[in-house]
Amino acid sequence: MIRKLCILLVEDEEAIRTGLIDVLVFHGYDVDSAATGPDGLKKALTGKFDLILLDIMLPGMDGYEICNRIRAEDRNQPIIMLTAKTSDDEIVKGLKLGADDYVPKPFSIQELVLRIEAVLRRSQAGQEMARSLHVGGLDIDTENLSARKDGEEIAFTKREIGVLSYLAQNSDRAVSREELLSKVWGYARNLDIETRTVDIHIAKLRRKIETDNKTPEWLVTVRGAGYRLIVER
């Protein structure tokens, strides 16, 4: 069964919020919502969403701040800003902070749905592009979950490929165990016990991709920050 795409809607005006939820559900999406800035940020950082629809003027914390905080944790999260502010400055500010698109209010439902579909298409195309991963001299086929090394086949689990893919997409920085749990496993953040799960997967991956898993060259530990994948250019 195909998983329904899940959208987080952060919007304080109740009439707009309930109206949009109805429309999005009608179009086949799962929807979670928040009515305040802090609640929206919390859900954005603890849940796993295919897209976040983010109003700008919100009680407690504005949409710019939320966008900024989400981007600090995850630069791949698709975000569309809903903005009543239509001046170019405001739009540019949102896009600079990393929103994928903006939809000025008042918007037509049709236009909003088209923008949502476009952003989701782009982000899914990005995910599909990585059909093979080049790590540590290995060419890993992410569909067959395998690679060949010295004529031998090395099998990976889907989760291991998920971890490698996420690290490869973010290879310019270290990724924390909590972020991996949230983005690859879909768990809520800050479950201390669960971070061991990540370490176990990293150890298994090192045995597969490293020449010497005691001194990793590719899947390295960045002290106090997490794990980073070194990708060949």
Ligand code: CA
């Ligand atoms: Ca508002």
